[in-house]
Amino acid sequence: MAHIGQELVERAVAGDHEAFVSLAASAYQRLHGIARLILRDEDAASDAVQEALTSAWLHIRAVRDPDRFDAWLHRLTVHASYREAKRRRGPVLEIAPAQVNLADGWDAVGAVDTRDQVERGFRRLDPGQRAVLVVHHYLELSDAEAAAVLGIPIGTMKSRLSRATSALRAAIEADDRASIAMTEVRA
């Protein structure tokens, strides 16, 4: 963490609310991204991040090492997302599709297909499986860091990651087979 970030954390730990708000502002997009990926629901993601930030402020004096502050926020957000997922069993709201930049010259139709396929496969995973994929692939954490954020042993994290990856692959392959079958029927 940069010096200015450390200073903000130290000020927040000392009870400086403005410093905490600055830290929260710089982390909010990332935390919301984590919750959005785990929950696949905009409103639920916002609630989860709000709960995580509230908890962070109430427990701010538990911070012992400013360098671990981000990891702590990630952990609070992941755990808040688990709880939000439990609270909101049932249908979820759709996420607004991201913009595709046609100027990049890539196969826009193919990219959308791929994205939708990953999206559909990811939706079939439970929040725990999504979380392990998010901390590993989106946050790009090491195994030890990912395990710390999830609050589980490294071995458990690795096995969950392996199972989640397998489950995602199976879901996408099933989606592929369904698409092929649909094409053959139409032909």
Add this chain to the structure above:
Amino acid sequence: MTAVSELDRRLVDWMNETASSPPPAGRFEQAVATTTGRRPRPRWLASVGSDWVEAAPGWRIEWGQRRLRWEVAVAVALLIAAFVGLALVAGPGNRAPTSAPLPAASALAPGTQFLANPYTDSNGIRDCLRGCADYTRIVFTVPSGWATREGLVGKHLGQADEVAFSAWTVDQVYDDPCHWRSSTLSLLDIERHTDGPTGALIPAPQDGGLANQRLRGPLPRALTQVTLGGQRALRVDLSVPNDLSACDDGEFRSWTEWDVADGANAHHAPGQLDTVYMVDVDRRPLVIDASHMPATSAADLAELDAIFASMFIERTGVPAPSAGSSLSGASPARRPGAPRS
């Protein structure tokens, strides 16, 4: 490029794209508003429930542990002072408790006792970071001869004729409780048996969960819908193998808890018989595990039945009926660990 790395690449691209969309307008301000005007907990209390991510270096851990010991010592001293102060203020004429909190380890006086939700702070605010089951206390009446130790309430604790019960906030269930280190995990049964729109419990065959846990007795294993402590619950009867020597660390672990790394439930003794109640407390699970040994006497089992019949699970704003009145909603006496069909 392998199929796995191709999948990883597609996944990373999709995640970055999805996560990069701006959050809904106004929600950050709303989140900040919930912290405005609230004071952080004092340092000695802040660690409790903080979910702090500890760093690895040894000296820091030692320093942290020393400080934590000081914090715990201060917290205990303050709690004792608070109890003494309350006792003095209340005076003998004003005392009207109908139940008493369980001590950490001791014999229990006959009468009404309670297990307080450990994830609720002194202001009655539930710490959902650790335990989301929305109950305040589990109130029950014990006869003479019962004791408590390490969260267990029981009789003849640690002996061949033990009978006991305990409450748990379960995260996931080990599919193989003997080889729990390498075991896959699945959701607690009740998590899959609640119908989303209606909230009704649907005890049906399923994958995973305690109903399919390995080495826990004959299959198929029935999930029965019951009422415990005024709440809906699913009940399942389980057993523990007689020889645990080949199990990981010699321990038999049923489940993990949200805040306990590496699994939690290691209370199982070889040959133990369990009846597990998965209680639906406002659609959040609370697990109450009633256990006994093959050598437990019928009289002690009858006492356990009576305790469970007296049990009331208090929720926020729904206190237990006063002592002496009937506990409406309590289940009829059911013998935990009764013979399985």
